[in-house]
Amino acid sequence: MKKKIGAGLYIAVCFLFFYLPIVVTMMYSFNSSKSLTKFESFSLRWYENLFTSSDIMNAVWVSVSIAILATAISTVLGTVTAIGLSKSRRVLKEIIINVNNIPIMNPDIVTAIGLMILFSSLKMDKGYITMLIAHVAFCTPYVITSVYPKARGMDPNLANAAMDLGATPFQALTKVILPMLREGIYAGILLAFTMSFDDFVISYFVTGNGVSNISIIVYNMTKRTNPTINALSTLVILVIVITLILVNVIPMILRKKQGATSLSINENNRILQEEEML
Amino acid sequence: MKYFVKLVRPYLIWSIVIVIIPLLLIVLYSVTTGGNDLINIQFTLDNFKKMAEPIYVAVFLKSFRLGLISVGICLVIGYILAYLITFFSEKVQNLLILFVTIPMWINTLLRTYAWISLLSDNGIINSVLEMLGMEPVAMMYTDFAVILGLISDLLPFMVIPIHTSLCKIDHSLHEAAMDLGANPFQTFWRVTFKLSTPGVLNGIIMTFLLSISTFVIPKLLGGGQYMLIGNLIENLFISVGDWNFGSAISVILAFIILIAITCMKRIDKETGEEE
Numbered sequence: 001m002k003k004k005i006g007a008g009l010y011i012a013v014c015f016l017f018f019y020l021p022i023v024v025t026m027m028y029s030f031n032s033s034k035s036l037t038k039f040e041s042f043s044l045r046w047y048e049n050l051f052t053s054s055d056i057m058n059a060v061w062v063s064v065s066i067a068i069l070a071t072a073i074s075t076v077l078g079t080v081t082a083i084g085l086s087k088s089r090r091v092l093k094e095i096i097i098n099v100n101n102i103p104i105m106n107p108d109i110v111t112a113i114g115l116m117i118l119f120s121s122l123k124m125d126k127g128y129i130t131m132l133i134a135h136v137a138f139c140t141p142y143v144i145t146s147v148y149p150k151a152r153g154m155d156p157n158l159a160n161a162a163m164d165l166g167a168t169p170f171q172a173l174t175k176v177i178l179p180m181l182r183e184g185i186y187a188g189i190l191l192a193f194t195m196s197f198d199d200f201v202i203s204y205f206v207t208g209n210g211v212s213n214i215s216i217i218v219y220n221m222t223k224r225t226n227p228t229i230n231a232l233s234t235l236v237i238l239v240i241v242i243t244l245i246l247v248n249v250i251p252m253i254l255r256k257k258q259g260a261t262s263l264s265i266n267e268n269n270r271i272l273q274e275e276e277m278l
Numbered sequence: 279m280k281y282f283v284k285l286v287r288p289y290l291i292w293s294i295v296i297v298i299i300p301l302l303l304i305v306l307y308s309v310t311t312g313g314n315d316l317i318n319i320q321f322t323l324d325n326f327k328k329m330a331e332p333i334y335v336a337v338f339l340k341s342f343r344l345g346l347i348s349v350g351i352c353l354v355i356g357y358i359l360a361y362l363i364t365f366f367s368e369k370v371q372n373l374l375i376l377f378v379t380i381p382m383w384i385n386t387l388l389r390t391y392a393w394i395s396l397l398s399d400n401g402i403i404n405s406v407l408e409m410l411g412m413e414p415v416a417m418m419y420t421d422f423a424v425i426l427g428l429i430s431d432l433l434p435f436m437v438i439p440i441h442t443s444l445c446k447i448d449h450s451l452h453e454a455a456m457d458l459g460a461n462p463f464q465t466f467w468r469v470t471f472k473l474s475t476p477g478v479l480n481g482i483i484m485t486f487l488l489s490i491s492t493f494v495i496p497k498l499l500g501g502g503q504y505m506l507i508g509n510l511i512e513n514l515f516i517s518v519g520d521w522n523f524g525s526a527i528s529v530i531l532a533f534i535i536l537i538a539i540t541c542m543k544r545i546d547k548e549t550g551e552e553e
Contacts, residue, residue: 007362014359018381021392084285099293107491110528114300137296198385233388
């Protein structure tokens with residue numbers, strides 16, 4: 001018991017180290033004065049500043065729209081690739097998985113300047129489109145890594161059975177394969193969304209023509225103290241934490257709901273296997 | 279099944295254009311001069327020779343020194359944290375690990391910015407010191423601030439892999455060691471720590487990689503003049519516009535990381551074989 005109290009104390013100190021700065025930022029976003037040390041009275045004036053600043057609202061729009069578009073594109077691309085990958089020959093599979101690991105292992109700054117050089121070699125105007133392409137580029141590998149294990153574990157006979165029974169390959173894909181990959185796809189979506197919404201380094205290098213997302217605008221504002229950033233941080237952190245809670249809660253609910261259906265799938269599998277043996 | 283094999287083709291093309299070609303372009307830029315004009319390029323090794331100049335060597339050394347210091351501190355604090363978390367029931371452990379993971383998901387930029395209000399000259403820490411009747415300390419724009427920022431950013435990346443490998447250890451091994459006469463310290467060092475080395479190595483590599491390529495933390499907490507490898511690359515690409523030299527530095531950075539990953543894989547293999 002004594003051991004646990006000591007352990008709990010150490011863990012509490014570490015968590016204080018993690019969360020104190022965040023909590024302080026959130027607290028001072030409600031401070032009526034500009035001071036970072038004295039909390040005068042509760043006020044929403046920084047939030048008012050935030051919502052009336054057209055620069056910040058534009059940045060919020062850029063962050064949110066890019067995160068949604070990049071998530072949608074990279075989820076489709078990543079899922080389709082993961083399904084194809086699970087059926088590919090070994091050599092091709094290894095090549096793609098290794099290439100896929102490059103953006104995950106490479107430091108952001110190297111990925112960022114690579115894309116920056118690419119876009120300027122192609123004479124593309126830097127801005128919204130280049131930012132979107134870059135976000136799809138770094139989100140897709142994460143979608144593939146979360147969907148591929150599920151795709152590999154899938155029973156190949158089920159898709160074959162569907163097609164033998166007259167389903168077109170597209171129907172087999174949407175009615176049989178995708179539902180089985182559901183959990184991996186959800187994990188991929190949430191991973192891609194948070195990665196994209198949070199990104200600073202890559203966006204900073206590939207953007208131009210005044211297109212900024214939230215991180216870029218915060219970076220440009222940190223040169224002087226400005227409690228509006230505290231208000232913005234508070235909202236961004238809330239979005240991320242809510243998303244994270246969803247990541248952890250949705251699979252749990254799904255598992256409960258699917259309890260019944262997955263049982264029957266297992267049953268079917270067992271029957272199929274028995275038939276094969278016969 | 280043939281229908282589905284074709285599905286990898288779009289990504290194959292996409293990844294060649296968006297992953298492979300940019301890397302080749304960085305290498306190309308690093309061995310040429312002529313800036314952003316691809317038409318009149320000339321091959322040269324000057325970009326790499328330039329790195330031997332004392333100012334640039336100093337930047338590399340400083341990045342390594344700060345990186346190693348923060349990785350070392352993270353290892354000690356993180357190992358203890360991961361180890362203590364395993365004392366609790368599985369449910370509590372999952373919750374504690376969730377709390378360790380949440381900061382990883384919050385933008386480094388925002389978390390580093392949050393430190394400014396604590397560390398600045400008229401910030402919260404100094405006003406507490408003042409209340410206690412002590413002299414204020416200048417913390418912003420020092421190595422201390424940068425290391426603190428690095429540790430708070432990197433610690434979760436150390437704790438998670440160590441915790442994962444500690445959880446895999448079969449508890450009966452501890453009992454066996456104790457039964458065979460090992461004292462608690464020997465049991466920890468020769469059983470627990472030894473078996474957790476894969477996690478430790480993973481943690482060291484992850485935190486080291488992140489620490490030597492960062493540019494946000496030194497810029498915010500170290501000030502505009504503070505130069506680490508990441509800041510140098512940012513400067514060369516954004517302010518100076520010397521893309522060739524910037525690419526050469528990135529090539530070296532990528533190379534260091536490649537070596538680090540290979541080393542880790544080799545050590546990991548060796549410890550695996552010993553078992």
